[in-house]
Amino acid sequence: MKRLPRERAAAAALALLLGAAFQARAQADPPTTPPAKAGGDERLELPPPPFTEGIFPCSGCHADRKPDPTRRVLKDMHDDIQLRHDEQHRWCLDCHDANDRDLLHLASGEKVPFERSYLLCGQCHGEKLRDWRAGVHGKRTGEWRSDGQKRYLLCAHCHNPHQPRFRSIEPKPAPLRPERPGAHTASAGTSTNPGGRP
Amino acid sequence: MSDDRQPSSRRRFLGSAAGASAAFIVTACGPKRLFEVPSERLRKQVAELERDYSTKYGRPVTVADTPARPGVRFAYALDISRCIGCRRCVYACAEENNLSRDPQIHWIRVLQMDKEKGVDFAHADGYYQPKEVPQEGHFYVPVSCQQCENPPCTKVCPVGATWKEPDGIVVVDYDWCIGCRYCMAACPYGARHFNWAEPGVPRDQLNPATHLLGNRPRPKGVVEKCTFCIQRTRAGRYPACVEVCPVGARKFGDLLDPQSEIRYILEHKRVLVLKEDLNTVPRFFYFYAT
């Protein structure tokens, strides 16, 4: 395998952390990236796609391989990916470009880089794409002014493209029930710290 | 008997002049509620507060008194088709706004409701604690101050310690509130909270960037509530709950800006407000994005 340039590795590692965080346990803290601007896609600046570490560029392995367009369940590589995203009707090469694995492709055949994967998602999820562009779908951080700096995320930052449905997560603790004074058994209060923790 | 039949008109005049001057002096120089304080005095008050807080918490604390931006009216929208009830907003708010940890105060309460029953407060559960959320057959409705256009709370305050700012945020003057809790009885959303004891915010967890009408540490015996993170929103940023929500269910913006997310939601989504029949006209909308 080709050695990855250090900058790319760092970016991928950062994105991986974020991706893992969003996919496994939804957490706070947006990536500190250049702000995105409203308007046309050309001006949309987004954090890099959340690749699994070491996986990109795909051409690293696939440049020498002949694409096999047969629909099948993969056994040699990528068997860790369980497709649960309309898997009755689609498989890998319906999104990944067969000839250039560093790109995705739309139904029309038009190639799309991973940095703009939302165009691919938007083919089927057009309404979500519209909402996402308006800032209504998905996590948004930054400034509330419509011309302010806003941080957008790629679809893939929250949704695993192969299994987009969110897993359930553990909720943070429920609020404490109100208690009469002196009823606190676990941490009894003193006269200077009623109901207080020791 | 002495002759006390001075010209009564002169006596009356002197008496009322004295009374009027006394009243004027006292009113002009006496303590005032924030609503009426001239800006010079306000600056001094703010400086004093900063000194007190910095001493108490052992680190520099700033108290901003940023006024409302003209031509802005804040509104909030929450996507109940997305909220999973994870409560990260509740705790992000607690950190950002220096909410008392002990006794515990939460400005946001997330209610678990039955899909069968719909939005029904009588059968809502704020204390759910399953292993995982969202739970089958349930949906989640976080409730905090709705920043109503027609607030029942500001109407009833006997001393005028709470009012609606020009940008739409309903605020409390913590130094004027007498703690009668009439506003808490009046609020239909359980959004107002009282400091029953001295609030307990650990020093190392204090957020030192505060606002006079927002997240500055409150004293005992006064009412507090969500202020749309006034310290952030008046500086142009989203509230903490908006930024922390992992599913992007929370949206915030300027109702008067046609390009804002809020206006987009109002135009394109199915929107509802809570307890609409009470005519509080909340500025907190709930919607279904799907």
Place this chain on the structure above:
Amino acid sequence: MSTVRLFSRFATGSLRLVLRGNAVYWGWLGLLGALVVSGVLAYAQQLRQGLVVTAMRDQVSWGFYIGNFTFLVGVAAAAVVLVIPAYVYDWKPIRQIVVYGELLAVSAIVMCLLFVFVDIGRPDRFWHLLPPLGHLNFPSSLLAWDVLVLNVYFVVNLAVVTHILYRAFSGQPYIRSFVVPLVLLSIPMAVGIHTVTAFLYNGLAARPYWNSSILAPQFLASAFCSGPAILLIVLQLLRRFTRFEIDDAAIWKIAELMAYAMFLNLFLHGAEAFKEYYSDTEHLLYTRYWFQGLGGHRAMVPYAWAAVALNVSSFVLFILPAARRHPVLLNLGCLAIYAGVYIDKGMGLIIPGLTPDTLGDIYEYAPSLAELRVAAGVFAVGFLVFTLMLKVAVPIALGEFRFDRALPGDTLEGLPLQQRAVA
């Protein structure tokens, strides 16, 4: 006699009167004093730690203090309204009834103001309510109205009663043009203070249990049936232990009027219950919590039915002439009506109004020990004020305490002193 000398006679005479009494009197004062001390200590604890020493929490943010306040505003209102039947039925000791009624009203208002004071979170900011230093949110806030009317009512009653008594003490008739308009004013004011208090609950759309048009009439009915109960007992005590005279007929008439007021009270409660149970909306929850409990939360149920039993039985006792003429049954009825309305208006108004809370949360409130001690202290202050005022007022009203007589019990009792040289 000069004004100063007259007043100093009054002051010293009053002091001697209150310091003179039998074992029962001193026992009573001792008990009240102990309760006041206990109350002050408990309040000091509340000041130090905050209202967390009470059992009130965000879900039930008003409790025992405000419940007592509401009940006592009713007592203050009712005390004065006795003036109307006194005129209508031409009771002989009408002047005294007016005076004692107003003294009761003054004591009740003192307790009301104290209960508000101990309930607020920042008593050091009480002055925020008082213009010109403070800011009273009038006319928007009903609490602002309440502050105004309660204080005006207090001042009116205090002015009238001190004027009448002092003039009687100094052997002069009271100034009719001062007293009569104020007394006449105090009657609609009595209705007014309790209506304003009712409105402060009534206006809250967030609390469907309170947001009912029936609330103001119900407050008045429950006030007029329970308030005079104290006065009835006091009048009987005065008749027993002093030379105060009042016809049995007057006493029985008061009881009869209380019965009618109780009927109205019961009718209005019934109307409320009908509306809730028949319409069967979710607003029934609050009434159900009070009478039946919700789920496992049944702490209020015994009190609810006790109040019903007390109210109904006192109604029966007072409506049957034979029963209300019987001294034991009459006084039992007084206690029953007082207790029944106290439960109804104190607990039965505040707690179900706030339980479940606006978001469906149920917190079962019952006052904490600190709250009970502070409340007992406030009641003790009120009873103390009433006792001490009566100790001075009764001798004045009976003509025994006058500027030109020795105090009753002095060796020269009944004999006018030599007139002293006028200064």
